[in-house]
Amino acid sequence: GAVVSQHPSWVICKSGTSVKIECRSLDFQATTMFWYRQFPKQSLMLMATSNEGSKATYEQGVEKDKFLINHASLTLSTLTVTSAHPEDSSFYICSASQEGPQHFGDGTRLSIL
Amino acid sequence: QQQVKQSPQSLIVQKGGISIINCAYENTAFDYFPWYQQFPGKGPALLIAIRPDVSEKKEGRFTISFNKSAKQFSLHIMDSQPGDSATYFCAASIIQGAQKLVFGQGTRLTINP
Numbered sequence: 001g002a003v004v005s006q007h008p009s010w011v012i013c014k015s016g017t018s019v020k021i022e023c024r025s026l027d028f029q030a031t032t033m034f035w036y037r038q039f040p041k042q043s044l045m046l047m048a049t050s051n052e053g054s055k056a057t058y059e060q061g062v063e064k065d066k067f068l069i070n071h072a073s074l075t076l077s078t079l080t081v082t083s084a085h086p087e088d089s090s091f092y093i094c095s096a097s098q099e100g101p102q103h104f105g106d107g108t109r110l111s112i113l
Numbered sequence: 114q115q116q117v118k119q120s121p122q123s124l125i126v127q128k129g130g131i132s133i134i135n136c137a138y139e140n141t142a143f144d145y146f147p148w149y150q151q152f153p154g155k156g157p158a159l160l161i162a163i164r165p166d167v168s169e170k171k172e173g174r175f176t177i178s179f180n181k182s183a184k185q186f187s188l189h190i191m192d193s194q195p196g197d198s199a200t201y202f203c204a205a206s207i208i209q210g211a212q213k214l215v216f217g218q219g220t221r222l223t224i225n226p
Contacts, residue, residue, distance in 0.1 A: 034214075042219070043202060043216045043217065046214070101159055102212065103159070104149075106154075107155065107156045
């Protein structure tokens with residue numbers, strides 16, 4: 001139980017394009033979803049927290065207009081990296097929680113050329 | 114005050130030995146302390162977690178020791194196996210509310226056969 005699916009697992013795109021990453025809780029309803037960013041050999045840094053049907057809460061230093069988060073249902077949240085640039089290349093990981101422990105997806109490797 | 118400090122940064126243990134990773138926190142409001150295991154290219158997976166009302170929790174070969182007065186907790190992996198080679202993260206959160214996790218810096222564990 002408590003499976004979180006993230007798609008795509010790897011994406012390569014040109015600078016200036018927008019990229020959408022999906023995060024789904026497959027066997028439970030996620031009241032809260034979290035988005036993290038992880039650089040190589042570093043820890044996870046929380047970007048934002050989202051609750052179904054409400055606006056995401058962004059951590060200090062994270063650009064809201066750059067990283068658009070939508071949590072339209074209790075099983076789906078999306079992160080859109082708008083006008084992506086090479087410095088946005090990273091490993092993006094989502095997690096989902098149903099009033100308990102966070103369960104993580106397998107991440108999305110984003111490479112911007 | 115929101116930081117969780119983790120050590121060592123890397124650790125090499127012989128097969129069959131005991132692996133020990135330590136974490137320290139400052140925020141006394143934290144009351145949930147999980148450990149995550151992460152393999153390359155994957156998301157973190159919850160290994161074991163503890164609340165501050167107990168000093169030790171054991172699940173199979175994994176044990177968390179918790180010292181509330183010192184604000185420290187540690188992960189012990191008994192009879193370490195090559196398959197345990199991964200990056201381990203400690204974390205802390207306040208169980209009420211959004212369960213926002215604060216992660217340690219991570220420990221890269223290598224078990225030599």
